[in-house]
Amino acid sequence: MTEPSTMLAIDPAAPGGPEVLVPVERPVPTPEPGEVLVRVRAAGVNRPDVLQRMGLYPMPPNAPTIMGLEIAGEIVAVGQGVARPEVGDKVCALLAGGGYAQYAAVPAGQCLPIPQGLSFVEAASLPETYFTVWSNLFERAFATEGDTVLVHGGTSGIGVTAILLAKAFGLRVIVTCGSDEKCAAARALGADVAINYNAGDFAELAREANGGRGVDVVLDMVGGDYVPKNIALLADEGRHVSIAFQRGPRADLDLSQVMRKRLILSGSMLRPRTVAYKSALADSLVRDVWPLFAQGKLRAIIDSTFPLADAAEAHRRMEAGEHVGKIVLEVP
Numbered sequence: 001m002t003e004p005s006t007m008l009a010i011d012p013a014a015p016g017g018p019e020v021l022v023p024v025e026r027p028v029p030t031p032e033p034g035e036v037l038v039r040v041r042a043a044g045v046n047r048p049d050v051l052q053r054m055g056l057y058p059m060p061p062n063a064p065t066i067m068g069l070e071i072a073g074e075i076v077a078v079g080q081g082v083a084r085p086e087v088g089d090k091v092c093a094l095l096a097g098g099g100y101a102q103y104a105a106v107p108a109g110q111c112l113p114i115p116q117g118l119s120f121v122e123a124a125s126l127p128e129t130y131f132t133v134w135s136n137l138f139e140r141a142f143a144t145e146g147d148t149v150l151v152h153g154g155t156s157g158i159g160v161t162a163i164l165l166a167k168a169f170g171l172r173v174i175v176t177c178g179s180d181e182k183c184a185a186a187r188a189l190g191a192d193v194a195i196n197y198n199a200g201d202f203a204e205l206a207r208e209a210n211g212g213r214g215v216d217v218v219l220d221m222v223g224g225d226y227v228p229k230n231i232a233l234l235a236d237e238g239r240h241v242s243i244a245f246q247r248g249p250r251a252d253l254d255l256s257q258v259m260r261k262r263l264i265l266s267g268s269m270l271r272p273r274t275v276a277y278k279s280a281l282a283d284s285l286v287r288d289v290w291p292l293f294a295q296g297k298l299r300a301i302i303d304s305t306f307p308l309a310d311a312a313e314a315h316r317r318m319e320a321g322e323h324v325g326k327i328v329l330e331v332p
């Protein structure tokens with residue numbers, strides 16, 4: 001291996017505000033058996049990174065303390081037993097941590113080819129939200145063509161991916177957003193209906209927009225007082241999938257509605273899942289989803305880019321909550 005022994009990385013010494021995100025020198029990781037070493041060119045920023053920085057994210061055991069859950073770059077070395085991908089391949093990858101850095105060691109199975117025509121920045125914006133939305137919308141909520149899905153946070157990283165995936169697979173998609181501007185952006189991305197939750201009761205507006213009928217699936221990142229409203233809005237046989245709880249982890253649940261409408265309540269957290277699970281998910285994305293980029297049905301939605309050294313600014317942008325789509329770090 002001809003790579004340097006040290007690299008720049010964002011590895012905060014203690015939790016805190018965005019100012020803790022300063023570049024520091026760290027050893028270049030050595031790929032373990034089954035891993036590859038990627039020269040990182042771009043790293044996606046996700047809300048869980050902000051929670052981690054604040055010390056509010058339950059870190060899976062053995063996850064690197066260097067921040068960052070997704071990257072794109074070029075493979076420069078492979079660990080024992082790795083036949084694919086190979087040195088020289090350009091990939092994007094899902095990580096349990098370690099993405100805000102010049103090099104990252106990643107399980108080979110969590111690497112995906114860069115979809116045709118996408119830049120490193122665009123490719124780095126994909127893994128975290130595509131793994132999350134694909135598994136929750138289609139595996140846990142088994143959304144099928146013709147279903148109506150409600151997605152909260154329509155212009156979030158998760159939300160824009162959910163809109164594009166839902167439309168690519170024949171779903172009707174209703175989203176909620178916090179402003180008229182964000183609603184317009186969500187509609188421009190393909191949302192059938194976008195509701196400004198500050199302009200009225202989202203559940204009433206969603207039912208009205210759906211011809212008086214409830215929705216088949218709710219992909220919920222809000223939790224708290226949204227949950228009873230989501231449950232009331234679900235149609236018979238509806239599915240409710242929790243992926244975050246920005247308004248709190250506790251909810252008042254009317255079990256009679258769950259029983260009467262035969263609802264399914266589920267949820268999941270991607271980061272602590274096994275390498276085997278994530279690798280299987282990667283295979284399914286490459287087979288069923290990645291070709292849709294070349295067909296023009298999917299694209300990366302980039303809000304803004306920042307140099308790695310300005311990771312603090314990237315987090316400030318995310319915390320300001322004005323972004324539409326993904327914020328990405330460019331790695332020197």
Ligand SMILES: NC(=O)c1ccc[n+]([C@@H]2O[C@H](COP(=O)([O-])OP(=O)(O)OC[C@H]3O[C@@H](n4cnc5c(N)ncnc54)[C@H](OP(=O)(O)O)[C@@H]3O)[C@@H](O)[C@H]2O)c1
Pocket residue numbers: 045046047048128132152153154155156157158159176177178179182221222242243244245246247268269270271318321325
């Ligand atoms: N379970 C998993 O495996 C998993 C994986 C990845 C991400 N996540 C979670 O998914 C969520 C989105 O992640 P992201 O990276 O896409 O974040 P993001 O781009 O920062 O989006 C957060 C969204 O939440 C909305 N929001 C914030 N507070 C709200 C409130 N009180 N009521 C209603 N909506 C609110 C915001 O929309 P408005 O500004 O329009 O209100 C914003 O669009 C995060 O909570 C993250 O932790 C979960």
